[in-house]
Structure formats: structure tokens, C-alpha cells
Amino acid sequence: MARSLWTGAISFGLVNVPVALYSAVRDLDIHFRQLHGKDGAPIETRRFCSEEDKEVPFEAVGHGYEEEGEDLVVLTDEDLAAAAPRKTRTIDIEAFVDVADVDPLFFDHPYYLAPVGEAEGNLRAYRLLVKVLASTDRAALGRFVLRSKEYLVLVRVRDDRLALTTMLFHDEVRPAKGINTGGRKPAKAQLDAATKLIEALSVDWDPGHYRDCYRERLLDVIERKRKGRKITAPSPGRDAGGPPPDIMDALKASLERVRAGEGFDRGADGGDADGDDRDGDRGGLEDLTRDELYERAQKADVAGRSSMSRKELIAALSE
């Protein structure tokens, strides 16, 4: 289990449960390290005092607050810790709300809460909160300070555990004032046709359907570079350009295509990072349909083939 990011307590009414906070997101991003180009040695960042031109140990670094027309105020870690000590240790539940009432715009980062220690009373109180929240569609709303920032948090149940999502405060959401929200009310026929198209393209939300192609392409670029191959950028894709000349025609034609089971291949989806589409090393794969490609992928036991597009299958099979 990953290390906890914070320990404290969740408190509702007079019930107080010691808990630890764990991130519900794992970092799968590809991270690069800064290196010195000349000798390939890692770069270290060191803190220097701009006045004395001397290296400064981390303990001697403070928090400077500047306001126009005012002197600089320097706070130590201890000063900051004194600002709202209870909030840094306790998630205080203030109310219970319906999850559906909370606009997703407020969501920030998801975490899990796990009880700390083996004390029977705490484990039971944790279980009680899970049980009660799971039996309603409600979430507990609270506040706490994590890494010198206060968050409004929503605590609900996910996978039989308390899941906490940090949220933005209302004044951290900018008003949408001044954003161009489009033209006149569309004609009823247009709105009906657009609604039909949206319904026709609607599916159940299935997060597993979407893979991070960027991550895969970046790993592919790294692998090619390691092998000493040249990396070229893919040819720029076609921008879709302006709006269709006739909205009604475009809607109708789209609907017909969806109903006929045809897709909307825009020619550049995915994009090949290596740009070697024309290298001819794809063994004629380009001429096969997706079904034919899928059959080959089955024989070659390509992982994740069922969710791959035609292009992705070609890429996987030409490895």
C-alpha cells in the first residue's frame, strides 16, 4: 500500500475517527529528468540566497509575503502552522449533501481515507460512516487544510471505503461572464436533429474504454530513440476548420452515417508518432479492414486488441 499523505481525524458531531489519507490516483505519467547535455549527469537544483550568493539549507528557507506598498513579511513553518491548527489535523464534517447536487466543476483531487490503528471503537465508527453513507446517496461535506491549503471536501463511499474528493471554493471558479455563448436560439428542426444525433452517438459511460494513447506513444518514441531510430513528427492533421456550410445538411448526413453503422474517420486520429506510415514496413496492413486486422491481432495475441481502433491495430501489428 502506498504511503499515506496525511494523518488526522475525521470528525462528525462528537464522533471522531483517526484516519490516514491516500491518493486515489496513481501517477502513470512519463517523467523526464533534467540532465546536463554535455555529460549526461543529472541536474540538481540548489537553493541560493540571491543577496549573499551562498547556498541555503532547506531549514533556512522561509515564506515571504509581499503586498504592494508594504514591507515583506517573513513567516516560518511554525508561524504558518499556528494559523489554524485544528484544520490541519481534523476533517470537520459540517453537513451532508446529495452527491448529484455537486457540480463536477468543483472537483479537484480524489483520495481514500483509511482508519488508523486497530482500536475496535475506531474501526467500528469508520464502518458505521461507510454503512450510513452507502445506504443513502449522500456525502459528507467538510473542510480541512492539506499542505497549507484549505479544501472543501466531499466524503463518500467508493469500493466499500471512505473516498474523499477535495473541491475548489466558490470564489476559485471564475464567472463565465464575457464568454461568447453563441448565437440565436436554433430552429426546432435543427435542435431535434442535433438531439437525435447525440442520442444515436450515446453510450454508457465506460471508463475502461479509453486508454491513454499519449503515454503509449511517448513510450514508443523513447523506445525508438533508444534503438537509434530517427524520430519525426507526424504530418499535421487536418483541422476541422470552420462550421459546416449548412448545419441541417451536416446533421442529416451524420445521422444517416451513424444509422448505417459507418464511422467518422477523420484520417488523422491517433496520429503516428514515428511518422513512418509511408515506410512500407507495414506489410500491406494498411489495406486490411478492422475485422481482418483484429483476426491477425488475435493470432499474434496483441494485448488490449478489442478496444483498439483500426489504426491502433495496424500500429500494434507492425511492431
Add this chain to the structure above:
Amino acid sequence: MARSIWNGTIAFGLMSVPVKLHTATESKTVSFREVHLDDGARIEHRRFCAKEDKEVPYKQVVKGYEIDDDTYVVLDKDEIAAAAGDGAHRIDVEHFVDVAEIDPIFFDRTYYLGAGKDGAGPYRLLRDALERTGRAGVGRFTFHDREYLTAVRARDGVLVLHTLRFADEIVPGSEIDVPRPGRGPGEREVKMAQRLVDTLHTTFRPEDYDDEYRAAVLAVIARKRKGEEIVPEDEPAADDSADLMAALEASLDGARKGGR
């Protein structure tokens, strides 16, 4: 309104809607800069070569991906950008889903979308149709050299774009150890807790909650400016929930009286 940070087109079916992307959120946290405690001077971060122990100008810094201990594959900016896809300024909507079906855990950042050049008509049509259906268009777009999974929906008359996390980035609950109590909560405790939840139930109104810590930090800054010594207040430690039933009863009493 701030300038747009990206211009492009939402494409779904054969429709294309010219749009502009705007930031929708901003942190209001009191921000500090690093200073040297001895003299209050600004701290600078300088880059040093670990091998030579010499400062390295930014021009000589390259990016490396570690494939083995201390073995890096060096990529330049263009090579990294090559992975971003074709760079077309397009939000490709693959399909539409019920917004309410997307678990909160997937939402990452939010942006506003405004109508782009010649986009007023199609924008309004898409916005109205999404509003009517309660659906969000799920698709991908490339922004700052990387590809994002996104959901586009209507909110208060404006299209918003949420970047979404991928399923494999989400930690399943099973990876978090939660020991079970020897004896689960009893029926009376559950009923009492349910009543507490009902009593404290309210409609979520974001403006009811202000960042109090921000104000507390600003107060500490003001005191420090006057030269006051900052000492933390003493707080009694909260009791752990040894007697769950008694704590629930007392809480419910308190909640009914309007306090917490």
C-alpha cells in the same frame, strides 16, 4: 474575460463547432515566495551538474528518461512533441454519455468553451442540445503537447470542458487496507447515525463555504507585520470514539439544537 488559451473545433459526426478555450478556475491560496530566513532575500533555484558540481546554464539542460539505473534516453523538445499526436486543433467527440454516470473520481480540471470565429450558430445548437439531453460529449484533444480525455457539457448556458482521468490511473479501493472491526456497528448505532445524517442534510450551496484558512493565514501575516510573536493556541485533543453510541446521541442532541 481573460483571453482564450486555445482555439479549435469540436467535431462530432460531420458537425464542427469552432470554439475558444478559457480558464475557469484559479487558486486563491495566499501565495508566498521562498526567502532566506537570515536576511529576507529572495531564494534562487540554480541548476548544478551532479558530476561536475558546477552551475549549468539552462541552454545545456536536456530531458532524459531513465530506462535503467543511471541510464537515460535523451529526447529533445521536438521528439517529445512528436508523441502528442498530429496537433490538429480539434476536440474529437467520440460519443455522448450521461453526465451523472461519470464518477466524481474521474474529473480533473475544468475550462470554459466559448464560441469561436463563425461558430455562434453551431455553438448554440450544441449547447442547447446538450442541455436538453443532459449528456456530455466524450472525446480527446491535444493541449500543450499532450493528449487529454475530455467531457464537454452545458453548464448554466456555457459549454464547459472537463479533462478526465484514465481508468488505469484510478487506484482501486482494494489496494487500501481497511481492517474490519471484530463486531460491526449495531442496528441502534446505524439508526442513530442515519438520523444524524438526515438532521444535518442540506442542499449544497458552494457560496455557503468560504476558505477560512486563507483569512487565518492573512491574520497571522498581519500580526507578524506588527512584530507580534506567533504562538499556536492550545487545543484539547478530541476523544477517539470509544463509546460510539454516547457520542452519536450527544451529537444528535447538538445537531437538533442547531449547533454542531
